[in-house]
Amino acid sequence: MSGAVPLDLAALESATERALRAAETTAELAEAETSALGKRSALAGAHRSLGALDEEDRRRVGRELHELRGRMEALAAELRRGLHERERAAALEADRLDLTEVVLGDLRSPIARGRTHPVTQTRDALEDVFVAMGFKVAEGPEAETDWYNFEALNMPPSHPARGMYDTFFLELGEPETIVLRTHTSPVQIRLMEAAVREGTLPIHAVAPGRCFRRDTADASHLPVFHQVEGLVVDRGITFGDLAGTIEAFTAAYFGPEVHSRLRPSYFPFTEPSAEYDITCTICLGAGCRTCSNTGWLELGGSGMVDPAVFLACGIDPEEWSGFAFGFGIDRCAQMRHQIPDMRALVENDLRFLRQF
Amino acid sequence: MRAPLSWLRDFAPIDGDVDALVASLDDLGLMVEGVERVGEGLGDVVVARVLEVGSIEGADRIRRVLVEAGGDPLEIVCGAFNFGAGDLVPLAPVGTVLPDGTEIGRRKMRGVTSNGMLCSGRELALSDDGEGLLVLTGVAGVEAGAPIVDALGIEPDVVFDITVEGNRPDAWCMAGVARDLAARLGLPFSLPEPKVRSAGPAVASLASAAVEAPDMCPRLTVRVIESVAVGASPALIARRLTMAGMRPINNVVDASNYVMLELGQPTHPYDLDRLGAPGLLVRRARPGEALTTLDGVERTLGYPGRGLGETGEDCIICDAAGVPVGIGGIFGGASSEISESTTRVLLEAAYFDPMVIARTSKSQRLRTEASARFERGCDPLGIDRATDRFCELLAQSSRDAVVAQGTLDVRGELPEPITITLRTEAVNGLLGTGLDTAQIAGLLGPIGFGCEASGDEALAVAVPSNRPDVRPAPHGIADLAEEVARIYGYSRIARSQPTWAEPGGLTERQRMRRRVREALVGLGATEVWTSSLVDEGDDATVGVVARPIGIANPMAQDQGWLRRTQMAGMLRALSRNRDRRQGAVRLFEVGVVFSEPTPGRSSGERSGPGGAQEAFLPTEGELASVLLAAEGDDARVAVAALEAVADELRLSGLKVRPPEGGEALPGLHPTRSARVLSGAVQVGTLGEIDPAVAEAFGLEGRLGWLELDLGLVVEGGVVPRREERTRPISRFPSSDIDLALAVDDAIPADEVGDVLRAAGGDLLESVTLFDVYRGPGVDPGRRSLAFRLRFCAPDRTLTDHEVGALRAVCLEAAERQVGAVLR
């Protein structure tokens, strides 16, 4: 035993604990921590006095002091949490506002109007054109089963055409059963199934909506995008009707100087199939960089409804014929407003959005 | 596919303006993505013989070269080192303009005059090789002084870069493009018959062929060529492969590639002596079976994948002893590759089930020129011509080669030949054309369809074996109609516009959605588009507790879930705008959020093969969310926004009520938020963003929030609408009465307003809350609500007496029904 004053650790602990517990706010607690655990605290003093003890005591008392400090720090943290909760509750309480008694007359109304998103504006404008042409506007779910997104559209499992779509699969049920729709074409199937069920054929409808493809975003593609689909099922509908309808819509939406042309193409759900181009909206057909000097811009796909699709929906292809077409709403907006990079549409920068 | 015009001309005398050819190809559905002109601008380049090579003092990257090209020796400075005295090399004399536009001038470098330039293959646009000069030594018939175009037989050529659609495997080769183009241009088309001299032993004495999986490989053929000398291909073959985008390797591999490009049939040559046992065996891969492919990658086969149809059934090619030597139809193995020492070649040519190739190509993430063709469907009967053509080409480059007699041909069930009865009326009915039967036959015949008259105004059309896209009737009628339209020209089909009696229109939901947007725009809010694919953590931060729906194959972890709220996305959008110093804004979004399927409540949807199964889709709710972050915006502004939307949609009876029992609404300030109710149904929430949530998104200050479920607001009769009948406007003056009522805190102000409104009856025009007061003079637990009541009669001016009586009635009702005390 050395001559140093023996340390009363129990007293030190209770004094420290008392000091911490006395704090009623997080600020007081911070102060209490400084004085009870900081450099000038009794605890720190006790540490310093260890030097006076002999080897064995120093080790034992040192360990006890260390444990004591640990307990005190844990206590402080717990107290801090409690005080923080209490202060937050008090602040929120002080902030209380009864939303049933808002005096509306006190609120200023804005002077400037906001804007709808350019994609909304484009969608509305397209809908208006099609409504005027006699189309109803239909919608369908964004998450679809493989039947609606693929199989009924003449793409059975492991059909190579399924590979053309980079599909997002949802973690629901069997693998690849539920997908985020890769196009608006599943709405075609829903319209036809419903018309057969309810005996309401013919169909003249367009279906705008959000689609998803596992595709890296770039200047002209977004993994989440919008399409509009058109479907006509009636008696005596021809490929000439398809070409005429696309021409009428093109002129109505883009203006009378913009025309359309159809080129043979391939889609599993239409036969004959056609890709359609419109007059380049930049050069009006004269040829420029945007259209690679062809005077044309690719807009979408179309064709006569494939007999396999009719049969999947229970429609007799001998009695009914029809056409379908689809194209990107975002792409239309991009063309119309000459948006250099499509990613601007999802960045939500007000300086961009306010231009429309 | 890159198609040189000179190659197409092997099959039809195609001529004319390149632009017109491009237009024809486009119109045939063979979309031309680019046109490249090669071999032009070489008229001045000559072959030169190197006489002498010397160094230049002080320069180690260039040398002085003395060449002779039919005239006096010329001094040239050259930076290439892959040649020596005696070599023949291309020389561009002074004044030459190279294909890339460079003009060659006389230049002096380090005291040496350069009288022209010695050229690499790349500088002449003849190859991709820019490393050294294009050395011509040893090329047959090349002499110094000759123009290089004569020496190499170069003709100016045009290469079309064509995209062939997935349903046209027949057109994915030179002959196929030429066939379509000839039909369109009215030119004769012919496939030259390959000439093969078979000598030597019978093929069966040299190799075997067997198929254990005839469903995967319905036809396997094997031929053997002996005494082969492996070396460089003839110039024409190498040049055409290069123009078509393939690198020449050796005469054997090149011949195989050439045949594939020309006829569309992939073949695979093996070194017969490097096969463990001579011959081929085609079978299913065993689970876990491994093979090293030509690219040196070890590939494991035979494991089922996660996706539909990924059965793990892979088709492999083995040697006669059953040791794998290749993935059927996709990629050869490294072990039996053709090398310089190869003398005996075994040629495999097969027909594979397209689905099998597609499946393995997908699961192995391995797409080759061969697999792409097989998965679209090759011509099972075109194999013989292709292997003959291979033998013919190999015999040309390897003079002593001996083709063994016969072909080993293992056949299972090949696709049935199809004949379709095509009524002329059906074609015209689908296309809207007025073609006669002979015209239709005239369009289909030149592209290989056999057409014979079949009764009145109909054809019996035999589908050629290279058109797997054409199905039996009834589907085949549409397929043939497309062929008719394609060759006839889509642009020549007269356009018409169908008409019908039913009017077009929007649904109620669509009209209402537009009006919601209209109302919010009127509040100065700007619409944003935030992602439907989100970070699960973000939704959790804003207090959403419902189980998230994950994406099985997300592009990034922070896009791995379907959103359950728009709040997180909109807070992010606001935060980004604040970073760009555009913080005082109002944002809104209208869109779909997802929650787990509720099988009990909704019926299942068709799914699975044949649509015979039932699956439950996620529940999709459509929300209109508004984030109010303009200067001074707070929860009260959210209430005003609700009023504006309700007014625009003519909604009536919506109530704002604090959450019950201190329960917090997700993401919202616990004491400054409320539910929006219609009767007992919650149709939305409003208030302020919880400061802690705002802080988590790096935002501070009060942020108002309004969220409405459009489905509930608009559909199903949940929310009553204000009636559309107009109230006549009185010509008589109105009278205002103000009532300051002390009311218990527990009674919502709008309830007091409703009581006043009901009591006031028809003469009460409006009730407006204009002041709220708590403090001295009002008992604790109560507040003073000041209402302005405006009275008006349609047919007279109300007297003071009448107004007084109405006031008394209203006051009395408030006192009795909600315990109000007049102050």
Ligand SMILES: [Zn+2]
């Ligand atoms: Zn243009």
